[in-house]
Amino acid sequence: GDSVTQMEGPVTLSEEAFLTINCTYTATGYPSLFWYVQYPGEGLQLLLKATKADDKGSNKGFEATYRKETTSFHLEKGSVQVSDSAVYFCALTRSGSRLTFGEGTQLTVNP
Amino acid sequence: DTGVSQDPRHKITKRGQNVTFRCDPISEHNRLYWYRQTLGQGPEFLTYFQNEAQLEKSRLLSDRFSAERPKGSFSTLEIQRTEQGDSAMYLCASSLMLGGTGELFFGEGSRLTVL
Numbered sequence: 352g353d354s355v356t357q358m359e360g361p362v363t364l365s366e367e368a369f370l371t372i373n374c375t376y377t378a379t380g381y382p383s384l385f386w387y388v389q390y391p392g393e394g395l396q397l398l399l400k401a402t403k404a405d406d407k408g409s410n411k412g413f414e415a416t417y418r419k420e421t422t423s424f425h426l427e428k429g430s431v432q433v434s435d436s437a438v439y440f441c442a443l444t445r446s447g448s449r450l451t452f453g454e455g456t457q458l459t460v461n462p
Numbered sequence: 463d464t465g466v467s468q469d470p471r472h473k474i475t476k477r478g479q480n481v482t483f484r485c486d487p488i489s490e491h492n493r494l495y496w497y498r499q500t501l502g503q504g505p506e507f508l509t510y511f512q513n514e515a516q517l518e519k520s521r522l523l524s525d526r527f528s529a530e531r532p533k534g535s536f537s538t539l540e541i542q543r544t545e546q547g548d549s550a551m552y553l554c555a556s557s558l559m560l561g562g563t564g565e566l567f568f569g570e571g572s573r574l575t576v577l
Contacts, residue, residue: 355504385565394466394568395505395553440504449495449518450566452504 353378353451355441361457364431372426372456374415374441382443384408384417384424385450389438398426398439431460464488466569468554474575475544482540483572487556494537495566496529497553505553511537544576 358373376382386398386408399408404419413428424441441453467486475481487494493512497505508527509519513534526544531537541548551573555566 387568392570394570395555395566396568397565400565442504448493448510449507450505451507454502454504 353382353443353445355443355451355453357439357441357453357456360455361459363459363461366433366460366462367430368460370426370428370431370435370458372439372441372458374424374426374453376422376424376441376443378422378443378445378451380445381419382445384415385442385444386413386415386424386426387440387442387452389440389455391437395440431458433460433462436460466554466556466567468552468569468572470572471570472573472575474577476577477546478543480540480542481544481574482538483552483554483574485537485539485554485556485569487536487554488558488567489535491556491558491567492534493557494531495555495557496537496539497555499551499553499571500549508539541574544574546576549574549576 354377356375383402385400387395388398389395399410401408401417407416415424415426436459438455438457440455442450444450469484495510496508499505507520509529511531526542529539551571553571555568557566
């Protein structure tokens with residue numbers, strides 16, 4: 352079945368550091384890929400998405416590129432802020448219905 | 463606020479009791495999903511509806527769990543004879559299928575604690 356694997360966490364960075372959160376997936380066909388973010392006390396919200404190979408999703412300074420050859424969708428940001436502290440989830444859908452999520456990566460950014 | 467709303471936000475119950483959660487999706491969305499999330503894990507799919515039809519149920523969903531969406535608007539998730547292992551956050555999400563990209567909009571969740 353479909354699966355998503357995220358890098359082991361949590362991740363702790365200083366403000367303005369470079370962020371990478373790794374995500375790899377297993378799925379047949381051509382899934383759509385997503386990053387969702389969950390801020391403390393809030394519901395999950397879509398951060399960015401990519402629907403086909405080599406697409407780059409971007410939002411709020413975050414980027415991720417759909418790499419079919421490596422089945423990856425790593426999340427990056429050049430300079431993190433304290434307000435980026437949250438849990439980040441990588442997810443995929445093949446059918447356009449259910450989402451399959453990774454286990455999540457807790458990011459803490461210290462001032 | 464026109465987002466997805468869930469009620470109650472927190473529920474504490476004793477083992478063996480029944481509980482019911484309600485989800486009100488974004489009004490124009492025709493798909494509604496239920497997920498379960500335990501501490502330190504990603505959300506696990508439980509079931510989803512398109513309008514009033516329940517189209518898919520996870521094999522993880524035991525027969526103690528039942529979900530309905532009677533008029534294609536709000537949905538309820540009932541857990542009968544709760545067990546301590548049912549303690550989790552129950553998430554509802556809705557979507558409107560546009561181009562098949564599958565973006566879901568989530569509520570803040572209903573936290574269940576079974577004593």
